[in-house]
Amino acid sequence: MEYTTERNLGPQPIAALMGRHGLRPHDIVAASxxxxxxxxxxxxxxxxxxxxxxxxxxxxxxxxxxxxxxxxKDLFTY
Known part of the structure; x- marks a missing residue:
């Protein structure tokens, strides 16, 4: 039996929330x-x-x- 971990979990809620707030990845990096x-x-x-x-x-x-x-839990489903 081979054990593999799924790494690609599909689009996450963070993407929709970023769109709703009009944010791009750069905005998140700059705010950090x-x-x-x-x-x-x-x-x-x-x-x-x-x-x-x-x-x-x-x-x-x-x-x-x-x-x-x-x-x-609002940003990620895993």
Missing amino acids: SEQITHKMVSRACKGRKLTRNVQFKILRAFNTATQQEYAL
């Missing part, structure tokens, strides 16, 4: 006080599996950019 990259944000939107640490970095940056309080 932590070190995140455009590639991390793009992967988050596409559904590429991210580490929990990166998910929280993106969550904090997203909350700063939107000036609202979202939870991790």
Whole structure:
């Protein structure tokens, strides 16, 4: 039996929320006080599996950019 981890989980809610707020990956990176990259944000939107640490970095940056309080479950389905 071969064990494989699914890494591509399909479009995530963060992509729709970014569209609703008119945000692009650069806006999230610019709002972050932590070190995140455009590639991390793009992967988050596409559904590429991210580490929990990166998910929280993106969550904090997203909350700063939107000036609202979202939870991790609002941005990611995994």
